[in-house]
Amino acid sequence: MNSEPDIAIIGAGAAGVGAARRLVASGLSVSVFEALPRIGGRAWTLQTPVAALDLGCGWLHSGDRNPWTRIAEEAGISVDRKPSAWHRQDRDFGFPQAEREAARAAFARWSERVADAPPPSDCAIDAVEPGEPWLAYLQALSGYISGDELERISTKDYAAYDEASTEYNWRVETGYGALVASTMPASVELHVGTPVQSIALDGSRVTLQTAQGAVRPKAVIVAVSTNVLADGFIRMPSPLDPWREAAGKLPLGNNEKLYFEITGGNSFEAESHVLGNPRDPKTGTYYIRPFGKPVIEVFLGGAGARAVATDPDGAFPHAMDELAAIFGSGIRNELRPLAASEWANTPSIRGGYSHALPGQADARLELAKPYDGRVFFAGEATHQTDFSTAHGAYQSGLRAAEEALQALGR
Structure with missing residues (x-):
């Protein structure tokens, strides 16, 4: 392990990838530290025998201006531009047109x-x-x-x-998370499964303490979630308290995904969608057979996602009940639980994506400020307009990298 890289990046999500891609072009030595055993952060494509499943971000929002669209196509990855089925209710089941x-x-x-x-x-x-x-x-x-x-x-x-935002929401069939993970530059020194425990300001350098030992870069880009910053998952010196306070004003909401495998029957049409119960704020929204794959994606937010975090065993039965109320009880024999996210209970993430509390929108500006030419902050929460997205995270990584290069005279 390089104990004195030029720049260290904490977090290998979309922001960390964006920063790394910009920095490697400068010729500086770059080390990336990620607490999870994989690249991508909240962009995660789980490979299953049934299908590649995006447990995190899945849609290239504002696809016409989303940098991941260009990155995908330059890598030879096809981008699906067909309109989504979100605004349709399959056969008017459970939610009539009126x-x-x-x-x-x-x-x-x-x-x-x-x-x-x-x-x-x-x-x-x-x-x-x-x-x-x-x-x-x-x-x-x-x-x-x-x-x-x-x-x-x-x-x-x-x-x-x-x-x-624009009205264009596109997809990559191989998975958004897989796209993000595949673009981490091979030339960086990457350490997955290696959480950074503390940041200290040591002379002209920064000291990062990890389970593998101390690292002393000239500068560090912090690209972790606001809940991680606010909750003290990484110990930071008192001069960085204003950044911790800004992060607390931009908490991660709760969002989770479940996937059912469709094991039989013909109750479900490809590329269709239903909202579970429009009169229940905890309801799921169900995207059925995306790309024709034999799965149903269940997306939950707010109260519905919090219920999953507090009672994971009840998540699939509740979703099954909502689907049965729409399609009939016979579908219980056509579905089986396949996969589920656990973002709220993942210690190095602790939620979905950021939102500003009332009166606190300007905290995004505060969180994005650099400190002392040595500590720089990236992540979707630092973007003024594209927060909550993988492209906002990526752009924030580019911005933080540029700031670090300027501070180092490069």
Whole structure:
């Protein structure tokens, strides 16, 4: 292990990959430390005998301007540009067209108020009309989009993302996580399964303590989640307390995925979708047979994802009940649990993706600031508009790398 690399990167997720890709072109020595036994962080494609499953990010949001689109195509990886089935309800099961139109109109009214007449409180719940009959639906969408209930979402933060995003959401059949992991430069010194325990400022260098020993780079890029920073998973010196405090204002929401294998029958159409129960904020959203694969992807956010974290054994039965209520009890014989994420219970991650608490949107700027020309911060939470995405994370890694190069005179 190089005990004195020029630059160390903490975290091998999309931000760490972005930073590494920029730094290796400079000729500097780069060491990357990742607590997990794999590359990718919250981008993770699990290879199963049935299909490659994205347990983390799965869609190239704003695909027309997403840098991962270009990276994939340059690597010869096909990008699927077909529209998603998210906004459809297969055969109107459980959510008739008239109800869908009413629910979507409620969301459109809320979105318009957030953009054009945000409440002085900056709290997303205060943009909901009093007595809104589709409040549970709005809370479910807030869980999918931000990982938390409207009471804990900044309207300024939400509006910044919504204004910048485009309508293009694309995919790579081989997996988004696999794409991210495959692009880590081979020339970096990579240490997976090696959490950084502490950061210290030592003379002109930075000292990182790991299970493999101490490393003293000239600069460090910290590309870990806000919950890890805020919770003290990595010990940091008191001059970095403002960054820890900023991270606490940008908590990770709760988002989890489950996958069922379709083992028989013909109840499920390829590339279709259903929302479980539009009147339950804990409901799952079900993407059926993506790319024709024999699986159902269950996406949970907010209260639904927290329920998975506190009672993992109850997650699949609850999802099965929702599907049976839509498709009939016979489907219980056609499905079996296949895989599930555990983001909230993964110590080096501890959640889904970041959102700003009411009144705290500017904490993203604070978290992105460098310290003393030696400590730089990256990660989706440091991006002003593309937070919560793998492309926002990647771009933040490029930005932090440029800052580090400038500080080192390169």
